[in-house]
Amino acid sequence: MDSDAPATGNPNASRFVQDAEVRSWLDKAIQRWRLWLVVLAVAVVGFYFFIARSGPDSSTQAPPGGLHTIVPVAAVPAKLGDMNQYISAIGTVTAYNTVTIKSRVDGALDKVNFTEGQIVKAGDLLAEIDPRPYQVQLEQAEGTLAKDVASLENAKVTLARDKELFKQNALARQDLDNQEAAVGQYAGSIESDKGAVDNAKLQLVYSRITSPITGRVGLRLVDPGNIIHATDATGFAVITQLQPIAVDFSIPEDDLPSLETAMKTDPQLPVEAYDRDFKHKLAAGKLLTTDNQIDQSTGTIKLKASFPNEDNALFPNQFVNAKLLVNTIHNAILIPAAGLQRSQQGSFVYVVKPDQTVEMRSVTVGATQGDVVAIDKGLAAGDLVVTDGVDKLQQGSHVSVQTAAIPPASTP
8 A cells, every 4th residue: 555645534434424414404304394384283273263253153143134133031021019128147046034943952852843855934843852951940940939939928928917016116127127128039039030930931942943934944964863052053954935036146337327217217127037048037026126336346236136936946046147127118110130231331221122122221220139129210110121141132132032030029
C-alpha cells in the first residue's frame, strides 16, 4: 500500500449513516403531518357543531308553508279569593304544668295506685305511705289534749272555790292569783294540744299522696317497699299536663310591627301547628302572649300559643312548625308563584288569549304567601296564566294549553 495515498473511510458505513438520517427525517415529518391532520379534524368537527348549534332551532323554526310552531304549556286561570298571610317559625311543645310528685312525710311506700303512662285527674290517689306511725302520733296528741282539758276543768273549779274564800277573807290574794294563772296555763296547753292533734291529722293526710293536676304520669322512679323521705331530691313520678298544651316559638323582630297591628284587632290570633315536613296539620290553637323583650343575641322575640290538644296530637318537647295568622287579604287576584316572571323592566306573566297565543303582560305584585301570589294590577279573574313552558315563549307565541290546578292560598 502506498503510504502517500489519502486515507479513505469505508463506503458502506458512510452510506448506512446517510440512510439512517433520511429515515429519521422522514419519521419526524410523518409525525408532524399526523399531528396536523388530527388538529385539522378536530377543527372541522368543532366548526360543524358550532354551525349546527348556532343555526336556527328546529324546534322553534317555522315549518314550510308559513305554519306556526305550537309550544305545549301548562296554565291556570287567575282566581278571586282570600289570601291568608302567616308568620312561620319552628316551635317546641311544652306542657302547661309539670309536677314532680314527692312525699311530704317520711315512711315506707306501701302502695302505688297508678300505672306508668296513665292519665290521672286532679285529686286521684297516687300512692300510700305507711300511716301507722302518724296514727300513733295522733293518738298521743289526742290523749294529751284530753288530759289538759280535764286539768283545766279542775283548775276552773278550784278557782271558783278560791274566789269565794277570798271574799270571806279566808284566802290570801296571792293564792287566788296563782290559781288564776294555773287556769290560764291549762288553757294555753289545750290550744297547743289542739295544734299537735291537727298536725298529726295532717301527717296522716300527707301519707296519702294525690295528684295535684290532671295529666299523664311518667315512668315510676320508686318501687313499693322503699323508704322515702320528704327531703329526697327526686320524686317517685312526674306528671305533665297535656290538655291544654302550649307551643313556644320565636319570630324575627322585623315581623313584630305586623304582629302588633294584628293583635290590636284580635289579641288571640289563630296559630296552627304542623309536622316537621310542613305537610300535615297537627292542631289549631290561639296565641297567648309575647315575651316582654327581644333577644339581642338572635334578634327574635318569643311567643306562646295554647292548643286544646284533645286528641293528644302534640307531645311535650316535640318540635313543630308554627304558623301565626297575622292578616287576610280579601278578594285578591291569585295565581301560582310559578306563573310570575321577572325581568329588568319588572314583574310580568304570560297570558293565553282566546286565539291560543300568549301575551306578555306587566303586573303589580301585592303579596306572596308560599306558592301563591296576590296580584294588585294587571290581571283579572279568569285570565289564563302560563305556569310551565315559559322558557320557550315570547310575545305572540302559539301554544297548546294543559290546565293545571292552583295551590290553595294558605299554602305554607
